[in-house]
Amino acid sequence: MTRIVVDAMGSDNYPTPDVEGAVMAAREYGAEILLVGDASKIQPILDSSDGKTLPIRVIHAPEMLTMHDKGEDLVMKARHKDAKNSIAVGLDLVKKGEADAFVTAGNTGAAMVTSLFRLGRIRGVDRPALVGPFPTATGRCLILDIGANPNCEPLNLQQFAIMGSVYAERVRGIQNPRIGLISNGEEAGKGSELVKEAYPLLSNAKINFVGNVEGKEIFNGHVDVAVTDGFTGNVFLKATEAVAKLLIEKIRETIKGGNLPTKIGGALVRPALGSIRKMLDPSEEGAAPLLGVNGLVFIGHGRSDAQAMKSAVRVAMAAAEAKVLDAMKSAIEESLKK
């Protein structure tokens, strides 16, 4: 049975959505859940969720990391041998082999830093990357890095490409995934210095590299994975989220402020607009994998509800069952031989 650690203290409305989502995942997917956090807060929700017969264990962690944990203070909490915060305690379960993956909707920075210190990195990977699954005309495109590393070297991008390729193939079931390099032009010579130097490294890697891509290729579904540095990836993520939100608000506003036929039309198309919102909803995907650390880590949005937490556990299970960590390790080892 696949064992997933769920941080009960992660989401903005912790621990209710975190615990309820974990219960739903245990019930629907048959996951074994290790709930980490303040036991006195977790237990009442667990009791009222009618999950007594489910394979759920509570691991007490009296402390928690919050949005205020950053800088040196965070590093201290992340690396302390006897750390008692839920993220560190949860990650140690993965480290010790007592669980297969870790899921949190907590502070992304805190989760990344703590993962790095508690799990270490995959041999040959210099920097881990956070992966964002973006909606496209035909499905999803994985973009990495969306924020772990604002400054990258060309070799980092090659490692991201290899890990992203393995992840897309193993976890998302895409045969020979198409990998693109985000640039300001499709031609091979186009790009920042970083992109120009990364291009030959991606060409030489054992991946299906299709060259530079722009927004068009990503949202058309022409690539399965798009590689970039964490600064560009994060700007990309925030920009597309914001423009999509603006557009949907403008449409709603225009319909609301329109004449009677427009208002009637608006009411009639509402379900259709709902399906678009669902496509854009990050909770459909649950959480972003952090690739490159020596263990499976999934970081969800702070706004995650129980549904999103459940989805996050599903994705973590799929990754564990696909043995994607071992596959990434082999692919990276292979790349070091050349």
Place this chain on the structure above:
Amino acid sequence: MTRIVVDAMGSDNYPTPDVEGAVMAAREYGAEILLVGDASKIQPILDSSDGKTLPIRVIHAPEMLTMHDKGEDLVMKARHKDAKNSIAVGLDLVKKGEADAFVTAGNTGAAMVTSLFRLGRIRGVDRPALVGPFPTATGRCLILDIGANPNCEPLNLQQFAIMGSVYAERVRGIQNPRIGLISNGEEAGKGSELVKEAYPLLSNAKINFVGNVEGKEIFNGHVDVAVTDGFTGNVFLKATEAVAKLLIEKIRETIKGGNLPTKIGGALVRPALGSIRKMLDPSEEGAAPLLGVNGLVFIGHGRSDAQAMKSAVRVAMAAAEAKVLDAMKSAIEESLKK
């Protein structure tokens, strides 16, 4: 009378939209137009546009730059003393003081490189920047650079901020424009090395610097100008264009494939969706200013129609009449004194 040079050979469907747009601008805005390009191709369109009484002159330029002009070959054509391509001939008219601004819908790279060689730079500006006017919840946000410089130094971003501020104030009439620095987080310490080093330079400039911004702040209308390097700006531009296009297509598709009430609703909201498309339509703005070269240059989309060309001339006129070039020169001089 403000004199605008229009490249008749720029747009994908040259010279018809270019010439027709110029005629419309001469008629509606009273601009004096200098149409540069192949006279034998321009004249018939001019004759059929009923513009004989308008202040339009044709300047013959037998050659043209195309999408295929790049690299060293382009540099040669851009700098050649006796260059006969329409962009070079048109820019020389501005250089010699025979015109106040230059408008083209031609190859962006070719227009930038030729501008740099024919006009030179404003004293104190190391790199020119291309400015994109993005739609927001409350109006427009100017983003620069959207593609002139894939690699930037911190000082370039300070210069972009000063020029963008002057442009927003003079041409768009915004009092004390709010300037943001695009980053992967709003906090002052967040960003790539470039952003971290640029932050204090923007803080010290004589502008209304409001700090780091993400997509949210830009599309909410919290800043009037957002500064970034040309790689990030271009990725931002292409990503937001592509996601907006995907969204509108998905909505159309969902309505089309929906049940009868949804289809009826779709027909009723169509005018409302049209107004959203108009908001996103780059032809509303006409063209992007290239700031930092020693002359007023506006570069439109290759897909520009006559309407877009007309808008481009309107924007170029506004910039010339606002004496924005002189104001930018003074502001940059001022910044050098410190």
